[in-house]
Amino acid sequence: MTVGGTEKRVTRRRQRTRANLLDAAFTVFAAQGFGRVSIEEVCEAAGYSRGAFYSNFATLDELFFALYRDRAELIADQVAGALALDGPDLDVPAAVDRVTDVLLLDRDWLLVKTDFLVHAARDTAVAQTLLEHRARLRRAVADRLSRAGTPLPAVLGGADGAAHAVVAAYDGVTTQLLLDRDVEGARAWLGQLLTALLTDGGTPVRTN
Structure with a gap:
């Protein structure tokens, strides 16, 4: 039960992280344009590290x-x-x-x-x-x-x-x-x- 509950919490946390990255990226892309945005800028806007980014997306x-x-x-x-x-x-x-x-x-x-x-x-x-x-x-x-x-x-x-x-x-x-x-x-x-x-x-x- 503990293992299953932990997995669910990890999955929910990852889903929230992904959603927050997408929301932050939307704001940054709209303001600056896709070709002018870096991964670091998306992470900064979302309040996450590059590690959080790469756990959800391989590339920008x-x-x-x-x-x-x-x-x-x-x-x-x-x-x-x-x-x-x-x-x-x-x-x-x-x-x-x-x-x-x-x-x-x-x-x-x-x-x-x-x-x-x-x-x-x-x-x-x-x-x-x-x-x-x-x-x-x-x-x-x-x-x-x-x-x-x-x-x-x-x-x-x-x-x-x-x-x-x-x-x-x-x-x-x-x-x-x-x-x-x-x-x-x-x-x-x-x-x-x-x-x-x-x-x-x-x-x-x-x-x-």
Whole structure:
């Protein structure tokens, strides 16, 4: 019993250490940029030694990927959860309102995400991580539209095309947010843009 209890305490302590390192790294990356941050700076911000860092991450790149993955999965879960609240039919304007209400529009996250995008553009292995997340986000949107049989503008070419357009709209609005820092304006504009995108623009087509 003692050994098992000790192992549980060690595991919980390590989980807390990892979470604290990720939180500290998020703040430091957002403030300085990924390429300008050292392991020592992350450890100092978190209040840990290099040994604590290396017991959780082999490199700064690994920590950066873990940070991106955690936040990216949160966003995908937010979108999927907001889209799942309707019954068999999907009320597009209401669903868009729910998505924009819960969607993470945090400027610090967008700075970190942009760093990751630039990093990925120069490294095919990193790019794969980013592509996998974006594909998951698109699937969440496309699957929900397909199940509902929601009529979509023909120009989008069906649920998959609509999902690509939704992610592209999010990218555009969040890029503007980096410059003007208007979070509430970004939410309002994203909602208007997605509603218009999914309900207007030509002769609707069924998605199933």
